[in-house]
Every structure is written in structure tokens, then in C-alpha cells.
Amino acid sequence: MTQQSKAGAVIRGTGVVAGLAYGPARWVIRPDAPAPGAAAGPAGDAADAGAVPPDEQQVEAGRERFVAAARTVAGRLDQRAALATGVSAEVLSANAVLARDRGWAKAVVKELRKGAAVEAATVAATETFAAMFARVGGRQAERVTDLRDICARVVAELRGLPEPGIPDLDEPGVLMADDLAPADTAALDPAMVLAIVCEHGGPTSHTAIIARQLGIPCMVAAGGLAAVADGTQVLVDAAAGTVTVEPEEGSARAAAEADRRTRAVAADWSGPAVLADGHPIRLLANVQDGAGAEDAASGPAGGIGLFRTELAFLDRASEPTHDEQVDLYARVLGAFPDTRVVTRTLDAGSDKPLAFAGMTEEDNPALGVRGIRVDLIDRGLLDRQLDALAAAGHRVGGAQSSPWVMAPMVATVDEARDFADRCRRRGLTPGIMVEVPSVAVAVDRFLPHVDFLSIGTNDLTQYVMAADRMSSDLASLTDPWQPAVLRLIRAVADAAGRAPDGRAIPVGVCGEAAADPNLACVLLGLGVGSLSVATAALPFVGAALAGVTLEQCRRLAELALDSDTALDARNAVLAARN
Ligand code: PEP
Ligand code: MG
Numbered sequence: 001m002t003q004q005s006k007a008g009a010v011i012r013g014t015g016v017v018a019g020l021a022y023g024p025a026r027w028v029i030r031p032d033a034p035a036p037g038a039a040a041g042p043a044g045d046a047a048d049a050g051a052v053p054p055d056e057q058q059v060e061a062g063r064e065r066f067v068a069a070a071r072t073v074a075g076r077l078d079q080r081a082a083l084a085t086g087v088s089a090e091v092l093s094a095n096a097v098l099a100r101d102r103g104w105a106k107a108v109v110k111e112l113r114k115g116a117a118v119e120a121a122t123v124a125a126t127e128t129f130a131a132m133f134a135r136v137g138g139r140q141a142e143r144v145t146d147l148r149d150i151c152a153r154v155v156a157e158l159r160g161l162p163e164p165g166i167p168d169l170d171e172p173g174v175l176m177a178d179d180l181a182p183a184d185t186a187a188l189d190p191a192m193v194l195a196i197v198c199e200h201g202g203p204t205s206h207t208a209i210i211a212r213q214l215g216i217p218c219m220v221a222a223g224g225l226a227a228v229a230d231g232t233q234v235l236v237d238a239a240a241g242t243v244t245v246e247p248e249e250g251s252a253r254a255a256a257e258a259d260r261r262t263r264a265v266a267a268d269w270s271g272p273a274v275l276a277d278g279h280p281i282r283l284l285a286n287v288q289d290g291a292g293a294e295d296a297a298s299g300p301a302g303g304i305g306l307f308r309t310e311l312a313f314l315d316r317a318s319e320p321t322h323d324e325q326v327d328l329y330a331r332v333l334g335a336f337p338d339t340r341v342v343t344r345t346l347d348a349g350s351d352k353p354l355a356f357a358g359m360t361e362e363d364n365p366a367l368g369v370r371g372i373r374v375d376l377i378d379r380g381l382l383d384r385q386l387d388a389l390a391a392a393g394h395r396v397g398g399a400q401s402s403p404w405v406m407a408p409m410v411a412t413v414d415e416a417r418d419f420a421d422r423c424r425r426r427g428l429t430p431g432i433m434v435e436v437p438s439v440a441v442a443v444d445r446f447l448p449h450v451d452f453l454s455i456g457t458n459d460l461t462q463y464v465m466a467a468d469r470m471s472s473d474l475a476s477l478t479d480p481w482q483p484a485v486l487r488l489i490r491a492v493a494d495a496a497g498r499a500p501d502g503r504a505i506p507v508g509v510c511g512e513a514a515a516d517p518n519l520a521c522v523l524l525g526l527g528v529g530s531l532s533v534a535t536a537a538l539p540f541v542g543a544a545l546a547g548v549t550l551e552q553c554r555r556l557a558e559l560a561l562d563s564d565t566a567l568d569a570r571n572a573v574l575a576a577r578n
Contacts, residue, residue, distance in 0.1 A: 005227040007246035010475040012222065013197065015238035016208040018266075018515070018537045019217025020259035021194035022252040026173035027230045028166050028184060053115055062118040066108045069157040073150060074099035076163070087210055091146075099150050104129065119155050126151035137315045145179045145201065169193070174234050176225060180207040190214045195236040197243055199225040212536065215267075219243065239515050239537050242475070262517070262540060269543035271300025275524075277549035282530035283542055284340065286510060288312055290331030293341075296535045300542060303340035305454065305532020306510035307332050309385070310346045310354055319356040319381065325388035326395065333392055333400040340404060342454065342510075342532075344433065345385055347371045347408035351470055357381060366468060371409025371433075372419060382407075383422065390426040406431035406454055411438050413445050420449045435459035435511075440488040447499040455492060455528070457511030461485050480513035481566035486526065490561065493527030508532055517544030518573050524550065525557030548577075 005011070054062075074096040081092035098104070107128055111121035130144045152164050165184045166175060169192040177184075179200040188196075188210075196211050201220035211218035217238040228234060228245055235244040235252045244252075273283035284305030285296035289312045293304060312328055313320055320328075333341050348354035349370030358377045362368035374381055386405065393403040407419045410432040416439075423430035430449075434440050435456035443453070457480040462469040464485050467477035480486075489509070496505040508530035513519050515537035521544060523531060533541055548556070556573050563569035 005245040009245045011224050011243040013219040014221045015219050015241040017211045017218040018239040021236045022256040023194045024173045025176050025228050025232045025234050028177035059112045062112040065118050069154045070099050073153045266539040266543040269539045273542045279550050284532040285535045293332040293335035297335040303336050307343045310352050317355050326391045329392035330395045333396045338399050342404045372407045404429045408433045411436040416446045417449045443492050443495045452506045455509045457513035479566040481569045490526040521553045522557045522560045525553035
């Protein structure tokens with residue numbers, strides 16, 4: 001049995017639509033579908049598993065029942081599509097087409113011939129397609145949720161049960177699910193659904209797309225969500241990617257109210273990013289694939305500050321080929337042909353294991369072979385990635401003919417020098433991430449070797465505070481408002497502004513800190529030149545920046561630096577801004 005979360009526990013996930021909500025958790029109802037190959041279902045099933053193989057008449061009877069149920073489900077999906085608009089309508093119509101798919105009916109017949117009952121045959125046929133979709137990976141894999149949802153609806157129909165789906169909400173609540181089906185999401189009422197949190201799902205899943213369209217704060221990949229009991233009060237902060245279980249009520253309500261006001265302002269912001277004194281700001285997007293880059297390019301992003309290449313390959317058993325890599329990188333670079341796109345080389349290891357990187361199990365993976373350290377196992381992996389990036393830059397041309405590339409987890413000057421040499425030999429523009437404290441402390445020694453720096457506050461905070469970023473119990477330590485972290489950021493920005501060789505080295509922040517609108521103001525005040533955030537967080541940060549001058553940002557930074565704790569720093573800045 002799942003152990004239930006304690007009050008104050010924090011569950012982390014990926015925010016896909018920024019926003020904050022406080023309310024009771026409400027779980028989606030999912031019927032248990034029968035396992036493939038299960039014994040015969042309710043009376044009326046023609047076949048009986050394990051007995052004499054069914055004759056053609058029995059198979060035909062099963063097929064007819066399946067086709068009738070699937071048609072009914074498809075009809076309902078069509079009806080909902082007719083009532084919906086935009087992406088919701090498209091998704092529902094696409095699912096109706098899937099429900100009528102002849103290939104699916106054929107696969108069901110194949111299972112019926114083996115002697116399976118019609119419900120079990122439906123599930124087994126679905127799982128065959130689901131495995132196929134998962135093998136293809138990417139967007140196709142995300143359609144597995146759609147397939148299983150349609151299957152669950154057809155099985156319910158075969159059993160004479162009501163369709164599964166979202167519970168009847170008698171008061172506004174936070175909808176929780178292992179993964180939401182598009183048919184559920186499309187029918188959501190934004191007045192009753194304060195936020196959506198899924199244990200699984202990806203940033204490009206239909207849940208995310210539709211939640212964005214409906215303007216409902218949404219988080220996916222929230223591991224451990226099952227421990228939150230239905231009815232428990234939760235505070236969802238999708239920009240921070242956190243769900244806090246039973247938070248202190250007064251501050252949770254105040255935070256939700258403040259967020260409602262902020263969202264109204266953000267909804268009106270469409271860029272470009274400029275401070276109240278007219279100072280332009282490079283506000284960039286964090287992406288993980290071509291679709292994400294194109295999505296960012298269709299909005300107010302001024303470029304890409306972090307392309308996490310490892311996330312594009314998490315499902316790959318073997319190293320992607322040169323051509324596959326070139327295609328992917330060229331698509332991302334091509335989304336912003338005229339401006340800055342920063343690609344990060346594979347940050348394999350720790351919470352992002354890549355099957356093909358050859359890493360072995362470690363006791364302390366966050367302190368182990370990770371990021372640039374994969375060189376210790378196989379230098380070829382990075383060399384091949386740099387080759388592909390250079391080729392992609394040539395293919396796109398123009399501003400992208402010398403792509404900006406940075407290495408994660410650099411800790412020593414030797415690593416930085418070696419990385420930069422390998423980049424320059426290929427015509428790439430080299431930079432490094434500042435996420436290991438050794439770089440921040442001795443940054444002047446690194447500057448002569450690189451063309452830019454990008455501060456990864458997620459890891460920098462983890463390593464400065466000696467607190468695992470994955471631990472929900474340590475969330476108050478892994479808070480980028482920690483004054484010690486802010487001091488290091490200032491030191492890096494100061495040093496980069498006066499590099500030993502007279503160059504001013506651009507410094508950005510691409511960790512989650514930049515997505516907190518108040519902290520974003522502080523970061524600019526500390527001397528950081530660009531901010532890179534999830535696309536969903538861009539309007540929130542952009543709207544906040546439009547309300548402050550650079551001078552005010554500097555004063556806010558002083559207030560934060562002058563604090564003893566992360567909480568004091570945050571409160572001091574909040575009080576000064578309100
Ligand atoms: C960071 O550490 O802040 C960062 C941007 O990298 P990642 O979150 O991918 O480790
Ligand atoms: Mg990092």
C-alpha cells in the first residue's frame with residue numbers, strides 16, 4: 001500500500017503551465033482494465049480462455065461486440081469534439097479516429113482467435129500498439145495515454161459500466177491523475193479545476209497542451225504523487241514545480257490570491273522583455289526538443305538559453321546516430337535562425353541516466369560521473385555530439401553558423417580549457433555552466449578560456465547547500481533564495497564583467513531561479529545579463545520585469561544579500577515590491 005504524504009512534504013515535478021493553486025486534491029477515477037489473456041468476461045462472451053479454440057462464429061460475435069462498443073465510444077468523442085474548440089477539438093476528433101481504427105479491430109480479432117474474451121482481447125490488442133508506440137518514442141510514445149484511455153472507455157462500454165474519467169467536482173479542486181486522458185482534459189471546467197498534477201506524462205503530452213490552452217496551471221512527472229490522498233489540501237506551484245501537502249493555510253491562501261493577480265497581468269504581456277526604464281533584457285527559453293523550440297519561437301522568447309540535449313535521448317538504448325543528432329540540433333537552431341541558441345552537451349548521469357553513456361551504478365550519483373565527467377568513460381561521446389552540432393550550425397547558417405555550446409558540471413580549469421579547445425576546433429562558441437561551486441569561487445581562472453557562462457542555480461544550490469535537489473524533505477535548503485547562493489552569483493557576475501583579458505563575458509542564469517519573477521529581478525540586480533526559463537514561465541517573468549527599473553533591481557538584490565535566510569531574503573524582496 002502507498003504510504004501517505006506527511007503535512008509539509010513537497011513533491012517535485014515539471015511545471016508545464018505556470019501558476020499557483022491551493023485546494024483539495026481530487027483524483028481521477030480509473031477502472032481496472034482486465035489483464036491481457038485474462039479469463040472470459042461477463043456472460044455473453046463467445047470465447048472461453050484455455051478451452052477448445054473458438055469457432056469462427058464465436059470470433060465474429062466477439063468482433064461485433066468490440067466494434068459496436070468502439071463505435072459508441074467514438075461517437076461520444078465526436079460529440080465532445082463538436083462542443084470543444086481549438087486543440088481540444090482536434091485531440092478529441094483524433095481519438096475518435098483511433099477508436100474506429102481498423103487495425104485495432106483486426107488486432108482484437110487476432111486475440112479472440114487465441115481464445116481470449118472480448119475485453120481481454122481489447123486490452124491485449126491495445127497493449128501491442130502501446131508497446132509499438134513506446135518503442136518509436138517521442139510524441140508517438142506520449143500517445144500511449146490516449147490509446148489506453150480509449151481502451152478503458154471501450155472496456156467500460158463492453159461491461160455496461162459508465163465511462164471512466166474525472167470525478168464530479170462540487171467545489172474547486174486540484175485534479176490529480178497518474179496521467180490524464182485527453183478526453184478528460186478537453187472537458188475540464190477551468191472554473192472548477194484549479195490545477196492539474198500528473199504523476200507521469202511529458203511536457204508535450206496532450207494534457208500539457210490542453211492545460212495550456214485552458215490556462216490551467218499544470219505539472220507533469222510528479223513522482224510520488226500517489227501518496228497524496230484524495231481530499232488532502234495541497235498548494236501547487238507549477239512555476240517552481242512543487243506540490244506542498246497540507247501547507248500552512250493562511251500563507252497558502254495569500255500566495256494563491258497573489259498569483260491570481262499576477263496571472264491577470266501576465267496574460268496581457270506579450271514581450272519583448274524590457275525593464276520599466278527601457279533597459280532591454282535577454283529573456284530566453286529552456287527547451288528539450290525541436291517542438292519545444294518551435295513553441296518558444298512562436299511566443300515572446302528572445303532565443304534559447306538552455307537546450308537540454310540529454311532529455312531528448314532519455315528513452316534511447318543506443319547512441320543516436322550523427323544524422324539523427326544533426327537533424328534534431330538543426331531543428332532547434334533553426335527555430336531561432338537570427339539570435340542566440342545555447343545548446344548544452346549531454347548532462348548524463350544522476351537523475352538523468354542515459355542508457356548509452358556507459359555509466360555504472362554509483363552510491364552517490366549526484367557526486368559521481370555526470371555531465372562533462374562522462375569524458376572519463378568515453379571522450380568519443382562528446383566529440384561526436386560536437387561534430388553533430390557543428391554540422392547542424394552549418395546547415396542552418398547565418399547567426400547559427402557558430403553555435404553557442406556549453407558543458408554541464410565543469411569543476412576544473414582543465415576541463416573548461418579542454419572543452420573550449422574541442423569546441424573552437426569545430427568552429428563552435430564555447431561556454432560552461434556554473435553549477436559546481438569550485439567554478440563560482442575561482443571564476444576568474446576560468447574566464448580566459450570561455451566565451452560565456454550560464455549559472456545553473458538548481459545544481460549550484462544543491463552543491464553549495466549540500467542538499468539533494470531531489471529530496472522533498474530538504475526543499476528549504478535547496479532554495480535558490482539562499483543568501484550564500486546569491487553571493488556566489490554576484491561574485492560570478494562581477495568577475496565576468498571584468499575578465500582578465502578585458503572582455504566582458506556574458507553571464508546568464510538558466511536554472512529554475514530565473515523563473516521566479518521576484519528572484520528574476522534580484523538576479524538582474526546582481527549583474528546577470530540574461531535569464532532563461534521554461535516557456536510557460538516567460539510571461540510571468542516578462543510582466544514582472546516590465547514593472548521594475550534596473551536601479552530597483554539592484555536595491556532588491558541588496559535586500560536579498562543582506563538577509564540571513566532564504567525566507568528572509570524572499571520576504572524582504574516581496575515586501576519591497578508590494
Ligand atoms: C541547473 O542545474 O540549474 C540546470 C539548469 O541544469 P539541470 O537542471 O538540467 O541540471
Ligand atoms: Mg544542472
